[in-house]
Amino acid sequence: MNEFALLLAATIASGTTVALAGLGLLLNEKAGVLNLGAEGMMLLAAVAGFAAALATGSDLMAFGAGALVGGLAAAVFGVLVIWLNTNQYATGLALSLFGAGLSAFIGQAYTGKKLQDQVIHEVPILSDLPFVGDAFFKQHPMAYVTVAMVVLCAWFLYRTRAGLVLRSVGESPESAHALGYPVRWIRLAAVVAGGALCGVAGAFLSVVYAPMWVEGLVAGRGWIALALTTFATWRPGRVLLGAYLFGGVTMLQFTLQGMGVQIASQLLAMLPYVATIVVLALISRNPLWIRINMPASLGRPFHPGA
């Protein structure tokens, strides 16, 4: 009976990575910038986080290192697309390819290294509850922080003035510019914040979820997080929901194998990617629905004075 509780717990752990990255990309896209470099930023941050955890033994330092590296990589991307007006797709792609290369290069020293044994995290009292305790209250603190961040992000975007300005920059940069807001700097700030969140996601993956480093560890989660923003129709709460759904599908393959289902493991490993494609197609099917929800200037460069 506890198997289902453990499946739920694993689902949350697996979904947390994608949720963090998806939330970061949501911030980017709300400001009108599409960063296809998510995969690369997460890979770089995963190595940096792993290295920091190995050196200090502290998860917090690992997340910090991940956020720093993710934010730095995003800043390079941001300067290129915002000031030099390079193509957003191509530049994001360049970041993904560069991140894959550099992380493989640096990561070579960390392949096969082991982190210290993980501390077992339990919420006092609540974790003793039958079923619910095993399912929800034995998570790494970052899993709860992620939920809090989703709430915080929704509050920021829809209930604060700064959030309104950020959204206006993504909807109509010309109007925001006319009102005197520094459109480019706001976009850069959103890009860096988004990159930092992707970085924390990468570090969580290599330090808590995996916990190890191998080349290509992120395995498409950055791209899935990008699909997630569309799936969520750019709403923070739905990003979390979608991320757990993805986590559930990822875990389903192991559950099915555990139950002795006679399907080759390679075919089961396709599940998360196929599910992402199917969900993406279902949500995108209605162009009007997408147009209403998508930030109106997503992916469009802004030249002041032009």
Place this chain on the structure above:
Amino acid sequence: MLRLEPRAQPSMAMSLASPLIALALTAVIAALLFVALGKDPVRGLSMFFFEPLNGLRPVTEVLLKATPLVLCALGLAVCYRSNVWNIGAEGQLLLGAIAGGGMALWLAESGFIGPRGAYAPLVLAAGVLGGMLWAGLTALLRDRFNASEILVSLMLVYVAQQLLNYLVFGPWKDPRGFNFPQTPTFDASTWLLPIARGMRLHWGAVVALVAIVVFWIFLFRSWRGYQLQVGGLAPAAARYAGFSSRQALWTALLISGGMAGLAGAMEAAGPLRQLTPHVSTGYGFTAIIVAFVGRLHPLGILLAGILLSMLLIGGELAQSRIGLPNALTGVFQGLLLFLLLACDTLIAHRVRWQGRRALSGRTVQ
């Protein structure tokens, strides 16, 4: 201070110079990296830019690896010129290898045994169809369901890799292969033969050269190619002229999928002669860089394909001769594309030096 000033006309000269500047900057950063790693920078750079061209044998190896890069990049150039963002050439290439490999295995099993290389065209045709099928999936989802071709084509790379893994670990595994994940060696009648004895370079390289000419004609001398490019440059104008954007989507994706599939089948039937999980070493992704560095132009793609192939071989040489990890290639590839995009700013802008006094008179953005 330095200021970027828009040019009246995009600079043609800068468009050609930009890849060279980016390459030079990449080399400078590479040299600094070698110094930081405690290696002789001259020797390090020579691994990438001199040794791969030093002698007939290395040159044929460069051309061998340039072949799939050029084939994939030609198709991608058509996509990017049509503003269709296919980034899943890697998956289409894998499907081409699977389809081509499947055809080769099936022919042998069905008893079609012929002279060496007799059935290679069938294998390549199967590869083209496999790649088209995979890209067609992306086109279908974009066309019917409005799903982003960027994300779908990329997701399909992971699906294709797992499909290949499934086949070589499962139903297609060589029963006499000591349990290694690989198919039996293909029959000689399905091989894509080498151009000369004792050489790995196969006739696919010649096909790639022909493809360069064909694509040049298609892009710059054909009505369909013209329609595609108008659609990419000015979608509104294309709509007004009655050019179908759906047709453009399908054409671009099927062409690039077919080319990537061809490249995959060539890898399987040419140098490998069997399927393993490692049919491709990221050719489909490197081809994206080839397409951009080659300015989406068939001739440029030939040069860029050779350059990126040199970087691939340079990485192997750096590993075996000076003990640096092969992953260095990936760093240089990404760096090159990054720097290229930055330098491309100079196509539409010029850099002007302006003193503070000159600036103070006007509104500064």
